[in-house]
Amino acid sequence: xxxxxxxxxxxxxxxxxxxxxxxQETIDFYRDVLGFREIKRPNFDFPGAWLYGYGVQxxxxxDDDANAAGGRLSKRADHVAFHTPDIEAVERRLDELGIEYxxxxxxxTGVKQLFFHDPNGxxxxxxxxxxxxxxxx
Numbered sequence: 001x002x003x004x005x006x007x008x009x010x011x012x013x014x015x016x017x018x019x020x021x022x023x024q025e026t027i028d029f030y031r032d033v034l035g036f037r038e039i040k041r042p043n044f045d046f047p048g049a050w051l052y053g054y055g056v057q058x059x060x061x062x063d064d065d066a067n068a069a070g071g072r073l074s075k076r077a078d079h080v081a082f083h084t085p086d087i088e089a090v091e092r093r094l095d096e097l098g099i100e101y102x103x104x105x106x107x108x109t110g111v112k113q114l115f116f117h118d119p120n121g122x123x124x125x126x127x128x129x130x131x132x133x134x135x136x137x
Contacts, residue, residue: 001103009055009056010055010056010086011056011057012050012056012057012058012059012104013056013057013058013059013116014058014059014060014061015058015059015060015061015118015120015122016060016061016062016120017060017061017062017063017065017120018064018098019062019120020047022119022120023047023048023049023060026060026118026119026120027049027125028062029053029118030051030058030060030120031051032061032120033093033097033099034053034082034124035053035054036051036052036053036054036058037051037052037053038051038055039052039057039068040049041059046061046063047062048060048062049071050052054082054083058080059115061113073100073101073115073116073117073123079115079122079123079124079125080122080123080124080125081125081126081129082125082126082127083122083126083127083128083129084123084126084127084128085128086128087112087113087114087126087127089127090114090126091103091114094114094116099115099116100116100117101115101116102114102115102116103115109130111127111128111129112127112128113125113126113127114126119127
């Protein structure tokens with residue numbers, strides 16, 4: 001087995017969009033729906049915002065060449081996943097906000113997941129996950 005890079009944790013997840021007018025809507029979404037808070041961002045020569053929560057940063061970036069996600073909600077799309085201890089509360093809140101989502105239950109574990117989009121069309125997954133178990137061959 002090859003030696004992996006000396007990584008410790010996820011530092012940030014970057015989400016790019018071409019639409020400057022979606023920046024505030026996206027900040028509001030990550031703050032008000034997912035519970036992140038805006039943090040200081042270096043004075044880059046392009047617009048964006050940094051948010052922090054749950055031990056990870058979200059970097060929102062305006063990029064003219066960005067290819068934001070979109071399309072139908074999918075359980076397999078590129079996404080960021082967040083753990084919740086109360087999936088029913090998440091589902092109720094998404095309903096209150098009128099955010100379309102798709103639910104899934106993993107047959108082998110019974111884990112319930114909810115999939116939805118941020119304002120740029122990126123997939124978000126929320127679920128109640130058991131602790132990770134080391135794979136043994």
